Amino acid sequence: MPKHIRQQAGSEALHTATGRTHDEWHEVLVAAGASGWKHKQIAEHLVAEHGVDGWWAQGITVDFEQRVQGRQPGQRSDGTFESAVRRTIAGEQLAALELVAASVAERYGEPVARSMTLRTPTIRFKSGDTRVIVDAQQPKASGTSVGITVAKLPTAEALAEAKSWATGVLETCRDGRG
Template identity: 45%
Template sequence: MASETVGSNADGVGDDAVAAATGQPREAWFARLDEAGAAAGGWTHKAVATWLVAEHGVDPWWAQNVTVAYEQARGIRRPGQRQDGSFEASVTRSVDLEKTAALRSLAAVVEAALGTAPLALNLTAKHPTARFPLDGGEFVLASSSDRPGGRASVGLTWGRMPDGERLAEVKARMREWLAELG
């Protein structure tokens, strides 16, 4: 299955970073959540994240990170799966362009590859975006943000896929688009 080549949430953020930010490594949080009955009791994503924030003072961003990692570790959520059950793949890279120029360039690459213009193009936002609608409700979202030294971080997200079968294929395709930026 192609989705097996897509990494888990824990692959992106190391255990040392989780422990430094939350006071405990992931496995300690997982054990506490198991003890509280989160997996066995069918806690929702929101319930787990709220428990981490309200009961243990975990920063909300880190609570989301721990929650997704827990759900993946316990087989509640697969890598790439969103809370609503749909799947999403994302890729990023830094380029030697200012953020607006980077987004314009990336939007042109995506438009040429998909054969469709963006439904929405927002160049004035703090983090400019271009949204491309696809068949079946799927979409591609291109984004950019400032990086030090006049560079930009550009990203692509392919969302609302009904299953995880194409995750690796979609990520590879989007990486090719990012490579075209030079």
Template identity: 40%
Template sequence: MAAVSGSNVSDTRLIAATGKTRGEWHALLDAENAATWPHPDIAKWLHREHGVDAWWAQGITVGYEQARGIRAPGQQADGTFVAGSSTTVDGELQSVLEKAITIFSDHLGSSPVSISRAAKHPTARWSLPDGTGVLVTVSPAAIGTVGRARVAATRTRLATEDALDGAKTELATVLQRFGE
């Protein structure tokens, strides 16, 4: 969700989805003193009072928290950080998921603690001894695309912002193995 925050989504796209620019949303939230609210309350208010789709409400909330210094980029509501990387590969969702499980299990030295093959976007999740985790999600590359899949890898529960760059680099390196 953090991908919606900051400058990753244009105001043009934000207006098309929500009817307002980032600055307009921030001004409305400031007028409500939302910087003092817990994260869920901000997102619920946007949805309830302004009809913002739940996904966009989360993104606006994260962007607002980042803009007001409440949350750093990549930081979750619990204070931990997440880092991600993705790639698009040839293959159907289930076969790509199986390859991802093999590649990440080999890299991490363990099997996933959960696999969700039946989900719309199949996933595999690893819990690591240091308390962090890895989530791999496989999705269609684009609406209507056949034979291509997007593999998104996320490192979860990182303790510090300093760990982000290394985690992103590690995930990108592992994802390169799809081309081997």
């Protein structure tokens, strides 16, 4: 299961970057009346009114939504869930991408889009509302980091299942059984 945002970016790192801890930002946002605001409005407020870097503003916003608005770990601001898993696969970038995409296609059918000339090429799949993106980063000596992102999942249970499935696909491909 995904971790709460506080487990991913501790208060010490947040304080170093923004001058405040999670709890202090919580107090600032409650005082500003952000309890009923949407994600975008909270993040924009942090940037515009408090000079918070956009990346940190996103984390502060997610933490606030999880504590105050009931947003669950892995849940997007639109209420759906998203899982992302990465593993290093032996081989060159496009070969590793194609290997993983072939395994994804067994479950999701033919890809709906390919962006193969990007620095990080992607292959996209769609099944109903669910979106799957397979990407491959620039290779390193140890191999190519390939990710599977499964988005627009309806429930936390679907998220857990998607994460387990994606992990299995990547482990199989990493072990050369793709």
